[in-house]
Amino acid sequence: MIGSAGLLDGLNDEQLLAVRHVGPPLLILAGAGTGKTGTLVARAAWLRDSGIQPSRILLLTFTRRAADDMLARAQPPGAAAAERICGGTFHAVAHRIIRAHAEAFALPPEFSVIDTADVADVMDTLRDANGLVGTGRRTPRAAACAEIYSRCVATSSPLEEVVAAAYPWCEPFTDQLASLFGDFLGYKRRHGLVDFDDLLLLWRAALADDAAGAALRGLFDAVLVDEYQDVNAVQAEIVRLLRPGGAGLTCVGDDAQAIYAFRGAGPEHLRALAGWYPDLQIVRLTRNYRSRRPVLVLANELRPHFDGMALCLSSQRGEGQLPMLIRCHDEATQAREICGRVLDEHEAGVRLSEQAVLVRAAQHSDLLEVELAARGIPFVKYGGLRFTEAAHVKDFIAAARIVANPADDLAWFRVLRLHEGIGPVLARRAIDGLRLTEPPTPFARWQEACRTLPQRCVAAVSDTVQRLASAAGLEHTNDRAGAVLAALRDPLRARYPDSAARLADLERLADAAAASPSLHEALVQLTLDPPAAASDLAGRPRLDEDFLVISTMHSAKGLEWPVVHVPQLADGAVPSDMALASDSGLAEEQRLFYVAVTRARDRLYMYAPLRMHHYRTPSSDRHGYAQLTRFLTRAALKHCEVIDAEPPRPLLAPLAPLAAAVDSQLRSLFSAAAPRGPDTA
DNA sequence: GGTAACTGGGTTTTT
DNA sequence: CCCAGTTACC
Numbered sequence: 287m288i289g290s291a292g293l294l295d296g297l298n299d300e301q302l303l304a305v306r307h308v309g310p311p312l313l314i315l316a317g318a319g320t321g322k323t324g325t326l327v328a329r330a331a332w333l334r335d336s337g338i339q340p341s342r343i344l345l346l347t348f349t350r351r352a353a354d355d356m357l358a359r360a361q362p363p364g365a366a367a368a369e370r371i372c373g374g375t376f377h378a379v380a381h382r383i384i385r386a387h388a389e390a391f392a393l394p395p396e397f398s399v400i401d402t403a404d405v406a407d408v409m410d411t412l413r414d415a416n417g418l419v420g421t422g423r424r425t426p427r428a429a430a431c432a433e434i435y436s437r438c439v440a441t442s443s444p445l446e447e448v449v450a451a452a453y454p455w456c457e458p459f460t461d462q463l464a465s466l467f468g469d470f471l472g473y474k475r476r477h478g479l480v481d482f483d484d485l486l487l488l489w490r491a492a493l494a495d496d497a498a499g500a501a502l503r504g505l506f507d508a509v510l511v512d513e514y515q516d517v518n519a520v521q522a523e524i525v526r527l528l529r530p531g532g533a534g535l536t537c538v539g540d541d542a543q544a545i546y547a548f549r550g551a552g553p554e555h556l557r558a559l560a561g562w563y564p565d566l567q568i569v570r571l572t573r574n575y576r577s578r579r580p581v582l583v584l585a586n587e588l589r590p591h592f593d594g595m596a597l598c599l600s601s602q603r604g605e606g607q608l609p610m611l612i613r614c615h616d617e618a619t620q621a622r623e624i625c626g627r628v629l630d631e632h633e634a635g636v637r638l639s640e641q642a643v644l645v646r647a648a649q650h651s652d653l654l655e656v657e658l659a660a661r662g663i664p665f666v667k668y669g670g671l672r673f674t675e676a677a678h679v680k681d682f683i684a685a686a687r688i689v690a691n692p693a694d695d696l697a698w699f700r701v702l703r704l705h706e707g708i709g710p711v712l713a714r715r716a717i718d719g720l721r722l723t724e725p726p727t728p729f730a731r732w733q734e735a736c737r738t739l740p741q742r743c744v745a746a747v748s749d750t751v752q753r754l755a756s757a758a759g760l761e762h763t764n765d766r767a768g769a770v771l772a773a774l775r776d777p778l779r780a781r782y783p784d785s786a787a788r789l790a791d792l793e794r795l796a797d798a799a800a801a802s803p804s805l806h807e808a809l810v811q812l813t814l815d816p817p818a819a820a821s822d823l824a825g826r827p828r829l830d831e832d833f834l835v836i837s838t839m840h841s842a843k844g845l846e847w848p849v850v851h852v853p854q855l856a857d858g859a860v861p862s863d864m865a866l867a868s869d870s871g872l873a874e875e876q877r878l879f880y881v882a883v884t885r886a887r888d889r890l891y892m893y894a895p896l897r898m899h900h901y902r903t904p905s906s907d908r909h910g911y912a913q914l915t916r917f918l919t920r921a922a923l924k925h926c927e928v929i930d931a932e933p934p935r936p937l938l939a940p941l942a943p944l945a946a947a948v949d950s951q952l953r954s955l956f957s958a959a960a961p962r963g964p965d966t967a
Numbered sequence: 968g969g970t971a972a973c974t975g976g977g978t979t980t981t982t
Numbered sequence: 983c984c985c986a987g988t989t990a991c992c
Contacts, residue, residue: 348981348982349981349982350982375982376982377982378982401981401982402981402982427985427986428985482981482982485982486982516982545980546980546981546982547980548979548980548981549980549981549982646979646980647978647979647980648979648980649978649979649983672981706970706971707969707970707971707992708970709969709970709971710969710970711968711969711970712969712970740969740992742992813982814982815982816981816982838979838980838981839980840979840980840981841980841981862979862980863979864979864980865979865980874980878980
């Protein structure tokens with residue numbers, strides 16, 4: 287067993303103070319790159335060595351990767367269950383508890399966990415009945431309804447408030463939304479569906495219950511929460527209910543890095559901790575071990591400052607190159623400049639995987655990706671569209687969900703519609719005939735339900751349903767996953783022209799699922815921690831290969847690279863035009879930019895296109911002139927080296943005369959009269 | 968009555 | 983690229 291001794295080596299006095307803190311609740315205010323993770327890991331190990339049973343220590347994080355990483359560092363890999371520190375994301379831990387007591391929550395044993403896209407699908411089927419379709423006006427679409435709903439839940443605020451504050455254009459539809467959300471609750475309950483918000487709400491409800499709460503609280507002596515600035519109202523309350531007096535609580539966070547307001551999170555929860563726990567002790571980590579001084583000087587300038595929690599970081603890594611701002615003629619020039627600098631760095635010995643391009647929105651790298659491909663620079667992209675959002679993957683997951691939870695109406699709807707000749711109406715009718723929630727199982731009623739379908743498609747659909755029914759009868763996850771895939775082969779082949787590649791994806795997915803103890807666990811895992819790409823399922827196939835990293839700024843949180851490139855530093859892109867309307871939106875964009883800049887260890891390159899395609903500000907045309915991001919203020923620019931990229935050189939003299947010549951040649955083709963030579967008009 | 972195929976307009980961030 | 987609205991076919 288490794289003790290905490292090794293983990294304490296090399297910690298500075300601030301970090302040691304945090305690690306060996308005893309008594310009242312502790313908040314570690316940890317700036318970017320100050321060794322936050324190492325400190326939290328060491329504290330978990332130190333708590334264990336000071337006598338707390340490892341399984342009674344709970345470590346809560348926001349991403350699975352963070353949880354796995356920290357648990358691996360805090361303890362030997364082969365530790366027995368009782369010797370292991372407990373940890374995971376809020377959602378995963380909530381699921382573990384709910385799953386263990388499914389009946390108490392009135393849920394079927396293999397209830398379906400649905401993601402945001404599924405929630406939007408449900409909203410879509412309920413929108414008609416709630417007067418949100420065909421009004422002749424712009425109504426909130428399914429995804430917007432899902433967002434509004436989730437925002438209400440995550441901030442524990444009434445619908446009217448949320449709509450007024452964040453969706454003012456939806457105000458005329460507040461009543462419709464209210465009734466839609468009411469239907470949504472009933473729908474989920476009837477079909478055994480649990481969304482991300484429900485996982486947290488059910489956990490909180492159990493904790494708030496007199497009897498259950500005492501039991502659940504009693505499971506842990508110490509609770510450590512990572513990235514506390516990212517908790518929403520529900521998660522903050524879960525933490526309070528877990529440690530009502532504060533004893534044994536450690537929270538780590540940095541309010542300048544709060545970037546999940548759209549998920550209902552906000553830095554105010556971190557600041558509210560001191561009010562909730564009057565004896566809260568605050569330890570500040572201010573020594574930055576990540577970035578060279580010039581990068582950190584810029585970061586400190588960009589860091590939003592708040593009352594009370596100010597944090598100024600000092601660099602421990604010595605001097606380096608000034609951050610560079612490269613002004614580019616347009617986005618194409620920007621793409622070439624990035625490629626050029628990536629290659630220069632590579633020539634100088636920096637591997638591609640030691641460089642990252644951090645974008646505000648996934649689409650901002652579209653043009654760059656074309657340029658990278660053209661130059662043969664390999665890259666991986668994180669964030670943006672996920673593997674589980676691909677249509678065929680959703681089809682597979684839906685089919686598997688039918689097998690695990692036959693009452694899952696949403697899954698039936700998707701699988702039935704997959705077949706040729708079956709649209710929303712016929713699918714709905716057949717599902718109504720199945721009477722999903724009545725025992726014994728809907729499969730038994732398929733023969734009668736399929737009579738409402740047109741003759742010509744009955745055979746194909748029935749085949750799929752029979753196969754799923756037999757998959758439901760199988761014991762082993764391995765067999766079930768394989769049977770689900772077998773059921774989908776024919777319909778997928780008929781549906782997608784590129785079905786071969788899609789089926790190959792699904793083979794891998796089925797293989798990965800087969801390793802889980804149950805189909806339910808496999809589905810939950812896939813939903814709560816979706817692989818970014820199909821290649822993630824089979825591990826990294828080619829470890830030796832070198833890829834440039836493209837990531838959204840959000841997905842880059844907590845990571846670092848020696849060289850970081852940040853493109854699109856124009857108002858409307860950074861900050862996003864979606865956030866310009868409110869002060870709080872703008873403040874969050876600033877924090878996001880701060881997060882991006884603090885990812886760089888050695889060198890930081892920033893790019894500002896002076897013209898942007900699709901640039902949307904009032905009065906701009908399609909090739910509007912962009913304005914440098916407002917975050918690079920005059921003060922900030924003093925800490926940068928600003929250079930202008932070579933503008934693209936025109937190949938030839940102005941082309942207008944040539945175009946006129948081509949036109950007149952063509953004109954001669956169409957003129958019935960005797961062809962003439964090029965006219966000079 | 969219902970589906971498929973086409974067309975035109977819009978697109979943040981994620982557990 | 984996805985969604986809504988429209989038209990053409992069964």
